[in-house]
Amino acid sequence: MGGLMRRLNFIKNTSRPRRAALGVLVLAAVISVTSGQQLEADAATEYYIGGMAAGFALPAGGAEIVELNSVAGDGETRRPAEEAGMRAGDLICAADGAAIDSIAGLNAALEKCGGKSIRFTVLRDGERLQVSVQPLLDAKTGKWKIGVLIRDTLSGIGTITYIEKGSLHFGALGHGIGEGASPDMTGAKVFACSVIGVNKGTRGRAGELKGLFHHETTIARAELFCGTGLFGTFESGYDLSACRTAEIAPVSEAVIGKAVIYSTVDGRESKPYEIAIAKVDANDRDNKNFVIKVTDEALIAETGGIVQGMSGSPILQNGKLIGAVTHVFLNDPTRGYGISIERMMTGERERR
Template sequence: MKRRQQLARIIGLIGAATVIITGFLPPVRQMVNLPKTIMVPSGQHISLPWSTWLSLGSPKAYPVFVEPGRVDIWGANPGHFVLQPKLFGWIPWRPVPVDVTKPLYEVPGGQSIGVVVNTRGLVVRGYAPIVVNGHLVDPAEEAGIDKGDVIVEANHHLVTSNQALEQAVQRSGKRHQAVALGVQGARHFHWRYVRPVWSQTQHAWHIGVVVQGGASGVGTLTFYDPHTLKYAALGHSITDGLTRIPISVRSGQLTGARIVGIIAGSIHGPGQKIGVLANGHNVQGNVVSNGLFGITGILSHKPLWGPKKALPVALPDQVHPGPAQIITVLHGQSPQLFSIRILKTYLQWHAHTKGLLFEVDDPALLRQTGGIIQGMSGSPIIQDGHLVGAVTHVLMSRPSLGYGCYAYWMVKQKSFS
């Protein structure tokens, strides 16, 4: 019996090791990382890393050319088709829809913006224990509500404000019943049942949470469509600050921001722009969505200060190491152009906020900011006359180094929002 158990363990370990090792093989990684959808501007082509284990059956039926380790997808006329990969030539693999769009042109931004959004529900910021008979109790924490959770419903009614949650708690408390809270957690939506307790000091029922119904901040407009005025900004999502999960936006407003000061970054801490909300004279609009690459919405009018000419949007495989520029505001509301050098690009065909690594080499920018600082997120990156990306992150240990996402991903998010 022991020999059989030992043999079973050995076989299990070998199997597990085989799965792990196989998972690191390039053909397997490329199969797993196939994009869910592909967007190709008409008249251009995209080179997609491709697993040698996958075939496309009859590639001549599509504007697709299979090469060792890659597939070239050409955009002819605007339309839609589907790639049908097959593993080892006969096992159907996940299909990949391809949308051939009109040529992508966007006007770069660079304007500083103030953002105020209302969330779909209330974000749990912390706990507020209640004193009962000389002891601290926290019914929400005991019921399994975590910091960063979003309370979406209370007693099967949508929660749109602190007052709505408070009313539900008071009603349930008076009935000596638990309040049913619909909670969006880090991974799943679930129900939590919290029994309110009576606070003798405040003469009200409480469940012991501190919630927030909105978010605000200062960032940078990345680009906008000159015809529809649909925009994209920030380069990364607005999160709850605890779980780093994008918050679900119910509504919001965008307005111009005036930069009144700069705190330079250093190895000791991040720098930041000091901005104050301005009127909508320069920039104004609404906020429709908040995704992985920031916010999208529609501007009320074209910005008065900043670039006016629409530039072609580069595809990820068109961006390369070398000289480039970023557009951002350091004083007032007028964007300026500063030089950077792209050090490394990452060929990726699944959405990621880190697509390229760059270094600030502009003496004026380094002198004033030390490199990349908070508030620059979303600043457009220009290379070879193309809009290639947006600033997303700074390396805390070296503020002159930063990451950017590809503008392609932001355009795709804007198109489907």
């Protein structure tokens, strides 16, 4: 993102990730221009205003290498994956041409190899590479290993932007998920989440919320992610009675001046915080239609301004939903970018 701003990616869940002793991919989405007719139809619909933190668990789209380590064989110790050129952050997508989409899939490929070299397909910085690795038989377990610690699920915390009344369709985040998530949303889950702490943002360093998943409480079903956010449907039993409702407004109605964001920075309660819109750019195609500045002293005292985990926080002006927070300026954490709601909702229409 360069040195001046940072996209508000997932913050880490405090629960331990699934591990095995053996991501994150930017999905480029084609975004169509919203038609005036569609925008008028959306504007006539009422939406529950979000602002609540949620925990997302999404398939990684392969076996992501979290850490490289050693394998202790009979009389020798080696680091097969590292020696072959694999790196932490690589996403293992295939073994000898067969797709790998989970920890179990990688284990099966290793068991099948019988000690022969395996040609892996890995995704690194958007490029597919071929890496041949010679497994080593682990002396303790008697299994073939290549010396990697992996995960096949991405988990993190973000903010719900809106829930449509009636259909309960929701949108969150306002940007792509980053490197690693699979476009196949089978098994993707959205959990209730509590914010239990804050690392305050300072000049030159983005802050972040600290969150705790409530794995026993699934609040929604994730169905699609793209370059403008994550979309799905809330559970019908979720209590939205405390949420205010609003209509949406196009970016053409946004003006420089006072506005409000809704965010959760402590516990599970969403609260309004005052901001100012400093710039409006209806034509920006990088999810940066607004430049915003936090003016709420209570939020600045709590977080330093905009922090990771607040991505998706809804922006309201004159009582209407106009967008969502997406980025923070690294040189000034009280300032950031927001996406217009009609641009964000291009993903919602793609989901339908």
